[in-house]
Amino acid sequence: MELSPWLILFGVLVQASVILADTNVQDTAGLTGIAASWDTKPSNWDGNDPCGDKWIGIICIQDRVTSIRLSSQSLSGTLSGDIQSLSELQYLDLSYNKDLGGSLPSSIGSLSNLQNLILVGCSFAGEIPKEIGQLSKLIFLSLNSNRFTGHIPLSLGGLSKLYWFDLAENKLTGGLPVFDGTNPGLDNLTNTKHFHFGGNQLSGTIPSQIFNSHMKLIHFLVDNNNFSGSIPPTLGLLNVLEVLRFDNNKQLSGPVPTNINNLTKLAELHLENNQLTGPLPDLTGMTALSFVDMSNNTFNASDAPAWFTALPSLTSLYLENLQIGGQLPQELFALSAIQTLKLRGNRFNGTLNIGSDFGSQLQTIDLQGNQIDQLTVGGTQYNKKLILLGNPICNQGNNEQYCKTATQSNPAAPPYSTSKNCSGLPATCLPSQLLSPSCTCAVPYKGTLFFRAPSFSDLSNESYYLLLEKDMKTKFLSYKALIDSIALHNPFFDANNNLEISLEVFPGGKVQFGEQDISDIGFILSNQTYKPPPVFGPYYFIAQSYRVATEVPASKNSKANKLPLIVGVAAGGAVVIAVLLLVIFFITRRKREPKKTEERSQSFASLDMKSTSTSVPQLRGARTFTFAELKKITNNFSEANDIGNGGFGKVYRGTLPTGQLVAVKRSQEGSLQGSLEFRTEIELLSRVHHKNVVSLMGFCLDQGEQMLVYEYIPNGTLKESLTGKSGVRLDWKRRLRVILGTAKGIAYLHELADPPIVHRDIKSSNVLLDERLNAKVSDFGLSKLLGEDGRGQVTTQVKGTMGYLDPEYYMTQQLTEKSDVYSFGVLLLEMITAKKPLERGRYIVREVLAALDRSKDLYGLHDLLDPVLGASPTSLGGLEQYVDLALRCVEEAGADRPSMGEAVSEIERITRMAGGAPESASESMSYASRTPRHPYGGDSPSEYSGGGLPSSRVEPK
Template sequence: MRNEGDGAIYLKYVGRVLSNNKLNGTLDIGTSYSNNLTVDLQNNSITDFTQNSSYNMDLMLVGNPICQGNGATERYCTIQKSNSSYITPTNSCTPVVCRSDRILSQNCKCAYPYTGTLHFFSFSFSNLENSSYFGTLAGSLMLAFRSNQLPVDSVSLSDPTVDVYSYLQFRLQIFPSGLDHFNRTGISTVGFVLNRQSFPLKDYGPYFFIDDSYCCFAGANKSSNTGIIVGAVVGSFVLLLLILGAGYYAFHQKRKAKRAVQQSNPFANWDPDKNSGDVPQLKGARGFSFEELRKCTNNFAEVNAIGSGGYGKVYRGTLASDQLVAIKRAQQGSLQGALEFKTEIELLSRIHHKNVVSLVGFCYEQGEQMLVYEYIPNGTLKDGLSGKSGIQLDWMRRLRIALDSAKGLAYMHELANPPIIHRDIKSTNILLDDHLYAKVADFGLSKLVEDTSKSYVSTQVKGTLGYMDPEYYTTQQLTEKSDVYSFGIVLLELVTARAPIERGKYIVGEVKDAIDNSTDQYYIHDILDSSLGSSAKLGGLKKFVELAMRCVKDYSSERPKMGEVVREIENIMQLASSNKNFETEFTSSSYEGISDGSKAFDYSGGFLPLDLEGH
């Protein structure tokens, strides 16, 4: 195999295992090769396949880009599974009919075999149809049993498969010799020989054996004779030591194998039956151990707690790399379950934008569900508007925050593939960094728009009271315009510093009344946030309020798209910056008593998420 520098990959060797080699470009198999060519190219970066002639070979390209999309149906994009089996050869005999609870061995004897699954961490071949590899393995097993003088008549290997962790699996049946069943001593010694791995296996790497419960000890006891019982009593002490040693070794091997599986797949214990869907599909998010996060938060000390909500608590932590992070830890009975946890890590692992909070990683072990975010030091927009964070926001800074948030949403709606509907836009889900630039956060309720040809997504109604699109509420049809409505409420909060629902009054109705009752050119000054000063000095205020009211129209068809909202806010900022009364640069260092980030991830805000089905 070689890469000639022009992006093409040429085959030069026969029967090679070349998986996981970071090979990329176009595969060219040439025109001259052996008829029994077997090439394993799994898990590389091959994007195309040039066939100069009709080829006849075993070619495995699973895990390459060429096997995505329409290419997934090609025969080289599937892992071949053999239904064949291999049984140690013996002399021919006349088959008999066994009772339903027993199995016919190769010696034509009905017996109760000892069964289980062999898991190999590595293997040197790719053609699972070649039964010669079965024969090599079966012969090695029988040699090991006979050299240890075990009562084994024959073995049967079947159903070779390669699982999702690239382990090779065989179903193994071990038939007893002399009787139709094994006794407890026979099972223990056979298991000990298997897990000790003291015999060589050609073409196979290390393995572990997981056995099935043996069915037939009761029958074995009934047929036991006095001599066997006496012999078992005499040798009980030795056998006890042997069984304890075999059990300890087998337990150690299984535990080691399980640990290896969990390290390669943090979701090995994910349960799709607990209303959480399939295993999360991530793109680059780092998996943290519980011990790592416990250590970086000083055992989740209260002094490091920086926020709380229906989901649980959020802690500030410092990773071994000295990176500050915010760790969102679920608690038992939280309002956000496994499905929301899965949604958030899947979405945040695939989107990267300066106005969307970054996911550093996650933890899913020891019954814990934790999300690790970049640390956002200056809290939520709600805290900034209320004065709770100690930050004062002038008009130009509020316009900047509106623009940042709009850009984050526009990216999700128009540039993400597939598009994403946030479904819970509110002032507590917009965070402010150390320069007071805004980032959209909390994707637990978000939805992917898988089919962009459809104008809506039918879904269960969820959201937050005061921010929810009334059309979505009544029709249960979710669209990107539902986010636009919620963002319009946030724009009105930026102007008034009022909650969406305050003293039983809805902010949209309050602003409409103020506009209708306005008698001068300075507009809605009766409900304007007093910390902004005179409305006469707020350049672009009227256009800003008009944009917000367009976003909260009752019908989604009358609302602008987020891309249009971004352009409108940019125009308003140009208009406002022409007013000499405004400072265009502002950072958090300009103020004393600035927030230490104690509310940077307080997602609960003043309202709890509303799930109309009672979840």
């Protein structure tokens, strides 16, 4: 009560200063609250006049904020509920801020004027607020590429004006909500043209009422989900549909509706990798079709259908493993637009007659594993890619040029990259710059374009990319974007059948974009303002972070006459604030009771599970932190600094007073790991020091908390890189380097630690990648010492991660070093497939063994390999030897597995075969013997401090 006069006066002064601004008081308060929830914010977000001071990304009409466009601004933190204060907001775009996350506040549903809600490529999590269904004016809803979970809210069926609806690439579950007798569902969205729901975990049957004749849908994308049951016949009512993707649902079954050929405007049809049955769909009359893929289903066996030759727009026909028979009609090869025919794994027979008038764009005919015994090519040989391997014709000793694999018959063309004719100019730019197509050094805005349904399949045809470059530059300039040129690189089809193309946008008239430039360009791409040529189909864009050139606008003359009053108000306010702070200080000090010593921290004695006489761990170089210190460096453990979760608890990014970044792992109530694991990790990591083992910097046992402080590893986990979530792309040589570093870290634990350490939880999420992509083994909470004799086994409760777990250990409960070797072998297979070791009953070890054929190049594993690698023997040197090593590591009996030292030597050899250098001689170490040696090159054994372990020095980087 005694403070109320001061608080009232303070509020009056603040209110007075706001009145001087051009911006509505409510909007200013809302933006200030939003900024307070961010760890980073745009450079000029200061003061109390967002409109008048032209805050980055803020657009106003008169005194009201109507648009927030802050894509690619490196924002981190959460979206505050203060967003509800911006009652006139029409556009909200926070895309491509990967460190912006947490739950989406339900108060966003109060923005009654909101038309566009765009949060692409952030880290928002939790359920999608049902309150979004209250946004009656919403036209554009794009929440793709986040971490949303839960069901699609039924309330979204009330968004009657919605045009674009994109929830793809999240973790959504449940089904597609439709009218439940009371509330409208997605079937009510008759004006919506885009349903993009692919890449989630949606399940159940596809309800028949989801389609009706009143709908204006042109894109229906539900690929890469878990839908089951059959495709409803009401699909045939969508007579304006252009793109349809049901692919990769695995359990989608039953016949394709016979009325599918009512979809006469359909250009893209994807039904591959399901369990569809019945007759092969009749596509007669679907003259707009350009791309058809129905591979890997269980349709009834039939001969080649008549519609094969009746689709004039067809560029790509993929019908693999469908048991289609008969003779292929010659007219199929003469279609004017045809580019790719992938028809392997069928029963086509007789004579393959390509004729002499085959289409000029035809690049690939893949007929592996059919029954063709004759070949006729009229006039001249077909000199493009024709693959007849596995046909009777290849048993006759003729046509050898066609009886090879794809890479043997016609090696893949190098990926496209925008040409730069810069001869005679300097060849190098500053490290942060690149050479533009216009031959100037600048810092480009970079990211990846994902095209969800391109109508072409010939990636070697430069004309498509030249068209896209020209079109993008023209459109960007028409939107007043300050750009100089566009560059495209490395197009390829990813595992989800999306065409990925790397994009670089170079600034015009300057070396580096400013914050507002990036905001504008990001909005053009996130808001789908830019529409690519029709041949590329629907797309989305994910940008990389961009370090902008900050810009602080000059003060406006129109405000000069307000300056004296502002200064006076500010001075008075400063005095009031000072007095207020003094009063608060004395009151708080008087009320605070000194804390008892016993409340400060626990001793390690409380962690001693065995009540031994020496309860304090052996600490070498690890310091103790107070709770207050860690709370401060993590900004009160803000959600913005949340960088991961584990069995122990959450992990937060923090910044020490020295500026050094650290990762703080904080135990949480109900965590899967407890005090024993906490003590284990401290004791082990404080004893081991190796460049491929994560460094423990300290720990906290203050105020009932258990926290561990590690060095911060900026590129996340190996798992995130393999799945594409981290943005780090690993080619073959880089993967070998990463797996070699991992092997060295494990070998160090097994063969140089004294006594040896078994990690017990080797997996891709426990391998971290630093700024140079060096691997670091982490998470030692489950680790075990093997005893003072340095060898042998330990009988212990089975712990680890299913899929990586050693079956011998699981059956006998006998833990040895070879248990880590088994997990490492599974990791080796995960590295080349980018598949989870155990998923939906499929076990990667079993899948590789089933597909393995050592008589073929790459051991016949083409279909299992990560598409990012490119299945080419020339680009994957040493892969066969790599697979051999992996399968030795996962032998059923531990005695048949190699040691980690042997694995290191073999991976070094494979790395040299692949054309890489594992490391210099000075950095290399032999793991063939357990003779204690210092793990860092150039150090002699005499520099050890006891027991074969190095002293608490950290290897210089």
